[in-house]
Structures are given as C-alpha cells and as structure tokens.
Amino acid sequence: MNILIVKLSSLGDVVHTMPAVQDIVRALPQAQIDWVVEPGFASLVQRCQGVRRVIPCALRAWRASWWRADTRASWRAFRADLSRVQYDAVIDCQGLTKSAIVARCAQLSASGKRYALGNRTAGSGYEAPTRWLADVAITLPTQVHAVQRSRLLCAQALGYALTNNVWHFGLPAQSNIAGAATKTVAFIHGTSRPDKCWNESHWVQLGHLLLAQGFAVALLHGSDEEELRSKRIAQALGAQAQVWPRMPLDALTDKLAQCAGAIGVDSGLSHIAVALDIPHVQLYNFDTAWRTGPVGLTRQVSVYAAPQPSVEQVWQAWQQVSSTGQPARSTSMAA
Numbered sequence: 001m002n003i004l005i006v007k008l009s010s011l012g013d014v015v016h017t018m019p020a021v022q023d024i025v026r027a028l029p030q031a032q033i034d035w036v037v038e039p040g041f042a043s044l045v046q047r048c049q050g051v052r053r054v055i056p057c058a059l060r061a062w063r064a065s066w067w068r069a070d071t072r073a074s075w076r077a078f079r080a081d082l083s084r085v086q087y088d089a090v091i092d093c094q095g096l097t098k099s100a101i102v103a104r105c106a107q108l109s110a111s112g113k114r115y116a117l118g119n120r121t122a123g124s125g126y127e128a129p130t131r132w133l134a135d136v137a138i139t140l141p142t143q144v145h146a147v148q149r150s151r152l153l154c155a156q157a158l159g160y161a162l163t164n165n166v167w168h169f170g171l172p173a174q175s176n177i178a179g180a181a182t183k184t185v186a187f188i189h190g191t192s193r194p195d196k197c198w199n200e201s202h203w204v205q206l207g208h209l210l211l212a213q214g215f216a217v218a219l220l221h222g223s224d225e226e227e228l229r230s231k232r233i234a235q236a237l238g239a240q241a242q243v244w245p246r247m248p249l250d251a252l253t254d255k256l257a258q259c260a261g262a263i264g265v266d267s268g269l270s271h272i273a274v275a276l277d278i279p280h281v282q283l284y285n286f287d288t289a290w291r292t293g294p295v296g297l298t299r300q301v302s303v304y305a306a307p308q309p310s311v312e313q314v315w316q317a318w319q320q321v322s323s324t325g326q327p328a329r330s331t332s333m334a335a
C-alpha cells in the first residue's frame with residue numbers, strides 16, 4: 001500500500017505529524033510512506049522512521065517567482081517526481097489551499113482516494129479548498145492537540161484504531177546511538193513571532209543559575225537577529241556559554257540530542273527537543289500549550305504565564321524535569 005503524507009511546513013507542524021507516521025507503520029506494516037515537505041525540512045523528515053521517500057516541494061519560493069522560467073521548470077520537475085508512484089491514499093495533514101493543491105497533483109491508484117480535514121480545529125489554520133479538493137473530508141474534534149489531530153486524521157483515513165495515546169516520533173539521532181551525552185543545556189530563544197519571545201535578561205539570569213550547577217549553555221539561532229541575541233547572552237554568561245553555528249536540521253538534531261536538556265520558547269526547535277525525548281522546559285506567553293506543547297510528561301513540561309513566565313517558574317520546572325532519570329513518554333490529551 002502506497003501512502004502519501006502532505007505536510008509542507010512549518011517546522012513544528014512537521015514534527016507534530018511524525019507520530020502519525022509511526023501509527024501507520026504499526027497498524028499497516030506493509031505500507032510504503034512518502035512525504036511532501038518544504039526543502040528546508042526535508043533532511044529532518046528523511047530521518048523519520050517509516051518514511052520511504054521525501055519529496056521536496058519549494059512552494060513558498062515558487063509562489064514568490066511564479067513567472068520565471070526556472071520556477072516553472074522546477075514545478076514540472078516536482079510534478080514528475082510526484083508522479084513516479086500511484087498512491088492508494090493521499091492524506092493532506094495541513095488543511096490549507098496550498099497543501100490541497102499539492103495533494104491534488106498526486107497520482108492515485110485505481111482504488112486510491114485523497115483524504116483531508118473536514119473542519120477547523122481550535123488554534124489551527126484551515127482553508128475550505130482542502131475539503132473541496134479531497135475525495136473524503138474527515139471531521140475531527142475541535143479541541144485537539146496538534147499531534148493528535150494528525151494521528152486521528154490518518155487513523156480514520158486508513159481504517160485503523162488508535163489503541164493508546166502514547167506518542168512516538170520516530171526521530172532517532174546519531175548521538176543517541178553513540179550515547180555521547182554532554183552536560184550542556186540548549187537555550188532555544190528564537191521564534192518566528194516576537195510575542196512568543198522571552199526577555200533577554202531572563203535568559204541571562206537563567207544561564208547563571210545553570211552555570212552555578214556546573215552546566216554549560218549552548219545558544220541556538222536561525223536568523224541574523226537571533227544570532228546577535230545569542231552573542232549578547234553568551235557574552236553576559238562568559239566562557240561556559242557557546243553560540244552554535246547554524247547547521248542543517250539533521251545535524252542540529254544530532255547535536256541537540258547530546259545535550260543534558262533544553263529550555264525554549266514555543267518554536268520548531270523546541271518541538272524537536274520534545275521528539276528527541278530529552279529533558280525540556282517549553283515557555284509560553286499564551287495559553288496554547290494544551291494545543292502544541294508537551295502534555296502529561298515527566299521530563300518535559302510547559303510553563304505558561306502572562307505576560308511571560310518568571311525566571312523562578314522556569315527554574316523550578318527545569319529542576320523538576322532534569323531530576324527525572326527515566327525517559328519521558330509523550331502522551332496526548334484526550335481527543
């Protein structure tokens with residue numbers, strides 16, 4: 001059985017879709033699963049266990065230069081690559097017009113069908129064409145975690161039952177295999193939305209608390225602005241704080257897996273930390289952790305406060321997760 005997952009972006013949404021792939025592999029061991037995703041996330045998805053083939057789709061870049069000859073050539077090449085396989089099921093896990101169009105481009109087998117979300121769920125983007133362009137639109141509970149959203153969609157599309165609420169992301173890291181852990185805590189301070197950020201002075205205070213316990217601090221960044229912030233925090237903390245260079249997501253995943261843990265705002269890299277099952281505190285300035293954050297875990301927790309969590313709240317949460325020796329198991333809220 002050939003199955004195509006369409007989840008183009010963003011990073012956190014891509015990570016949240018990985019447990020659905022693990023469900024499919026367990027329920028349908030003979031299934032061959034391909035995934036269409038934006039090129040920037042392809043190296044990470046390629047590592048997701050159960051994915052046979054990753055099909056990069058640079059839709060964001062193409063839309064910005066649709067009139068250019070090279071853009072049209074790239075689109076034709078993508079369509080040709082996508083057409084190499086006839087799919088028994090195409091599942092649009094994104095629920096947007098762009099993902100619906102991509103799903104429509106896929107070739108179906110004689111009995112194949114396209115499946116999509118039939119309704120908006122709280123806090124998630126949704127556009128009606130995803131329902132119109134599919135063969136089957138599946139209605140889900142409106143109050144549902146982002147991980148459970150994709151799990152329920154795939155289970156109903158493919159006709160298997162979810163026997164438990166345990167999340168397995170299937171995201172191995174080479175460092176996990178080697179067992180090369182370090183006493184470094186990663187600070188994930190960057191996010192696409194400024195209102196999700198934590199005060200820079202708070203990061204410095206938290207860093208000093210960690211240094212006093214013998215930890216080193218690693219500072220991650222994905223933009224020039226975030227790199228400058230990383231350098232300022234590192235300068236305030238001294239020699240035991242290191243600014244990591246930018247690197248591909250698969251390499252960053254390996255490096256993050258070596259850490260003693262991570263503390264981060266609501267961002268894609270924080271969700272990778274959850275998928276890697278390392279001790280992690282996720283910071284929320286908005287009451288949305290129920291929808292995207294770690295839920296019901298022992299080594300991974302979210303901390304929410306308005307307008308921002310305090311350093312003391314985050315420090316207490318870190319002491320809680322870092323003192324737990326057993327690996328956390330990601331469990332969802334009930335649908």
